[in-house]
Amino acid sequence: MNRVHYNISGLQNSEIKTQLKNALDKIEGISMVNIDVARDSIEVGYNQSTDENLIKSCIENVGCNIIS
Template sequence: MNKIHYDISGINNSEVKTQLKNALDKIDGISTVNIDAARGSIEVGYNESTDENSIKSCIENVGCNIIS
């Protein structure tokens, strides 16, 4: 399993956190999603069924921004 970590902004409340987790859980190949709203970070565990671009797109589609 691969893991990717992003610092993100836009997790303003528990509703956004839930939307983000639910959206990521729908992607084939994602096995774990850990969101730390207080730190503004997310860690995603995934396998070869998906890729980083799909994960990034999903995060951005929910309305969060990835901080480089």
Template sequence: MEKIHYEVSGIINSDRKTKIKNSLDKIGGVQKVEVDVARGTVDVNFNTPATSEVIEQSIEKQGCIILN
């Protein structure tokens, strides 16, 4: 299992947090998602077929910008 950590701009409230989490949960291979509004971070544990590129696209589709 891989784990990836993102610093994200645009997690402005619990509604956005829920949208990000739900979007990531739909990706095959994603095992665990943690979104922290206060710190502006997203942590994802995943296996194949999920990839970091697909995860990043999913976060960005929710109106957020990945900073790292």
């Protein structure tokens, strides 16, 4: 399993956290989603057939921004 960690902005409340988790859970191959609202970070576990760009797009489509 691959893992990726992002620092993100836009996690204002638990509603956005739930939307983000639900959106990521719909992507085939994602096996783990850990969102830390206090630290504005997210960790995603996924298999090798999952495109990491799809994960990034999903995060941004929910309204969060990935901080590089």
